[in-house]
Amino acid sequence: MYQSDKFARPARAPGIMTIQSTSNNTIVTLADTSGHTLAWTSAGSLGFRHSRKSTTYGAQAVGEYMATIALGMGIRRVYVRVKGLGYGKDSCVRALAQSGMEILRIHDTTPIAHNGCRVPRRRRT
Numbered sequence: 001m002y003q004s005d006k007f008a009r010p011a012r013a014p015g016i017m018t019i020q021s022t023s024n025n026t027i028v029t030l031a032d033t034s035g036h037t038l039a040w041t042s043a044g045s046l047g048f049r050h051s052r053k054s055t056t057y058g059a060q061a062v063g064e065y066m067a068t069i070a071l072g073m074g075i076r077r078v079y080v081r082v083k084g085l086g087y088g089k090d091s092c093v094r095a096l097a098q099s100g101m102e103i104l105r106i107h108d109t110t111p112i113a114h115n116g117c118r119v120p121r122r123r124r125t
Contacts, residue, residue: 014077014104015070017096019063021086026059028066028092030075039069043088059088063095070101077102083109 013033020027029040043058046065052058070078080096080103082089097103 012074012076014079015075016081017066017070017078017101018081018083019059019089019092021059021082021084021088021092023054023086025053026062026086026088026092028062030066030070030073030078038073038075039066041065041069054086054088056087056091059086059092060095062088063092064099067096067099067101071099076100077104079104080106081109082106083111085110 015038016031016033016035018029018031020029025042025044027040027042030038032038041062043053043055043062046058046061048055048058048061070076078096078101080093082093093103093106
């Protein structure tokens with residue numbers, strides 16, 4: 001027995017899931033391959049307040065929620081871009097993988113300073 005073509009969902013192109021993990025919050029954005037934003041959410045928008053936003057549990061909840069949104073749109077395969085120095089990077093990627101998303105590539109885009117700007121002079125009191 002096979003599924004009818006009437007209810008078959010067409011296979012969509014893979015999406016781009018950007019995880020921005022700061023010391024205060026975790027923000028996840030889902031975009032298509034051309035870069036247009038389809039959906040986004042953060043730990044603060046899911047109801048985590050104050051210091052709970054920056055925890056690994058908040059990032060895990062964000063990852064699970066974005067996985068359900070992406071699967072609802074028909075996007076099952078994603079490229080993951082990770083940015084930031086927060087705690088929630090790994091737990092968010094794990095939550096995406098455990099929710100049924102197929103991760104094609106993980107790319108870390110955290111900016112790294114190469115001793116660019118001069119440090120301000122020391123304050124005299």
